[in-house]
Structure formats: C-alpha cells, structure tokens
Amino acid sequence: MYMKEEKTIKTMFDRIVLRYDLLNHLLSFGQDIIWRKKMAEEAVNNFNSRFKVQGSKIVLDLATGTADSAIAILKKRVKVVGVDISYEMLKAGNKKIKNKFENCLFYPIVASGYQLPFKNNSFDAVTCAFGIRNMHETKLALAEIYRILKNGGRIVILEFSLPENIFRKPYLFYLKKIIPAIASLFSVRSAYEYLGSSIERFYKPRDFVRLLEDSGFKNPKAIPLSYGCVYIYIGEKF
Numbered sequence: 001m002y003m004k005e006e007k008t009i010k011t012m013f014d015r016i017v018l019r020y021d022l023l024n025h026l027l028s029f030g031q032d033i034i035w036r037k038k039m040a041e042e043a044v045n046n047f048n049s050r051f052k053v054q055g056s057k058i059v060l061d062l063a064t065g066t067a068d069s070a071i072a073i074l075k076k077r078v079k080v081v082g083v084d085i086s087y088e089m090l091k092a093g094n095k096k097i098k099n100k101f102e103n104c105l106f107y108p109i110v111a112s113g114y115q116l117p118f119k120n121n122s123f124d125a126v127t128c129a130f131g132i133r134n135m136h137e138t139k140l141a142l143a144e145i146y147r148i149l150k151n152g153g154r155i156v157i158l159e160f161s162l163p164e165n166i167f168r169k170p171y172l173f174y175l176k177k178i179i180p181a182i183a184s185l186f187s188v189r190s191a192y193e194y195l196g197s198s199i200e201r202f203y204k205p206r207d208f209v210r211l212l213e214d215s216g217f218k219n220p221k222a223i224p225l226s227y228g229c230v231y232i233y234i235g236e237k238f
C-alpha cells in the first residue's frame with residue numbers, strides 16, 4: 001500500500017527538481033537556509049561530548065533531496081550519508097555538493113525511508129528536513145530511524161506546522177492561495193497544492209512529540225521556529 005503512495009511522491013519530486021531550490025528560497029523568503037542551519041546545529045554542535053571528535057562521526061540525512069540539508073551538516077565537518085527515493089533530486093544534490101566542496105565525505109544513496117539499507121546502530125545522528133511529512137507510514141519510518149541510530153544517537157527532524165497563534169489565518173491563506181498561484185507560474189502547481197494539504201494533515205507538534213516517545217525516543221521535544229510555521233523535533237536513543 002505505502003509503495004504505491006511512495007512512487008507517486010517520488011514521481012512528483014522527480015518532476016519538480018529543476019525549480020525546487022529556487023521555489024524553496026523564494027516561498028520561504030530565504031528562511032529555509034536558517035532553518036536547516038539550526039537543524040544541523042542541533043544534530044552536531046549541541047550533541048553530547050562524543051561528538052567532539054567530529055571527523056569520525058557519521059550522520060544520515062534522510063530525504064536529502066537536492067542536498068541543502070546535507071550541505072548544512074557537511075559544513076560541520078562530519079560524514080554525511082544522503083538517502084532519498086528520488087534519483088533526480090539526489091543527482092542534482094550530489095552535483096551541487098561536488099561544485100561546492102573540494103573534499104567532503106558525502107555518500108548519496110537511493111533508498112526508501114521505510115527500508116533503510118543499513119545495519120542496526122550505524123549512525124551518530126539522523127536528520128530529516130521536510131521529508132517525514134511525505135512518509136505517511138510515519139511510525140514505520142521512525143522505527144527504521146531508531147533501528148539504525150547508535151545508542152546515544154539523536155534524531156533531528158525539521159518540519160512545517162500550522163501556527164496556533166495569530167499567524168495561523170494569514171499563513172493558511174499564503175499556503176493555500178498564494179503559494180499554488182506562484183507555483184503555477186513555474187508549472188508545478190499540483191506539487192505545491194500537495195505541500196499545503198500535507199502540512200494541514202501532518203501531526204500537531206504535541207502529537208508528533210508523543211509519537212517520538214512511543215517510537216522509543218527519549219527526551220523528545222519540539223522547538224518552534226518562525227512563530228510556529230516550522231518545528232525542530234529532537235529525540236535521543238539510549
């Protein structure tokens with residue numbers, strides 16, 4: 001069942017790859033760069049003392065896409081494995097990384113978040129920027145992440161949310177009316193209609209924190225960014 005839905009999502013990302021980065025920066029007013037930087041800091045800098053020897057640490061960036069999230073982590077001088085189901089997104093990301101860094105340890109792999117091709121206890125941290133919302137079998141994806149994290153490792157997820165404050169109404173208007181209109185100028189309207197509806201359908205922050213807890217993660221927490229339009233979720237494996 002999830003394989004069919006995964007294929008639809010993969011096809012959608014394969015199609016929008018050429019406009020993805022530009023629209024990301026445009027539609028978020030450049031905030032996406034700051035959000036990913038914060039995610040990378042939470043995954044690497046704010047980690048426990050084991051992370052001080054940075055060169056030897058390895059991070060899985062799940063749903064790495066065109067690699068802007070992987071780039072934010074690579075800047076912290078750690079090894080990054082980038083996994084995505086879309087070959088086209090990954091290819092564009094890999095090219096961008098090769099142009100940007102002379103020597104970096106980035107390993108792109110086409111794979112599904114539901115079936116990660118790694119042994120148990122392999123990674124010091126797992127990040128996922130704007131990807132978990134696309135994995136509708138969220139419990140399955142979280143169980144996979146838990147399995148491949150080392151003991152003492154940390155999950156750091158960046159995801160959109162609907163603010164529960166005065167920004168909610170204008171944000172919904174922006175999401176449901178303005179973004180699809182702008183996206184249609186780039187011939188990718190349906191993908192950005194999906195963006196709005198998937199954000200509406202996604203877990204409320206408190207429910208996602210509970211899900212992290214139910215999936216075995218310790219000390220789960222949610223940190224709001226940009227007035228609650230985006231959240232960073234963190235959990236640890238002990």
Ligand SMILES: C[S@@+](CC[C@H](N)C(=O)[O-])C[C@H]1O[C@@H](n2cnc3c(N)ncnc32)[C@H](O)[C@@H]1O
Pocket residue numbers: 006009010013036062063064065066067068069083084085086089111112113114128129130131134135
């Ligand atoms: C919105 S993009 C995020 C890309 C990147 N992390 C960023 O920060 O820009 C979501 C990515 O998730 C990938 N994706 C969706 N479902 C997936 C799954 N089940 N397994 C792996 N990747 C998936 C898509 O192919 C797409 O590249």
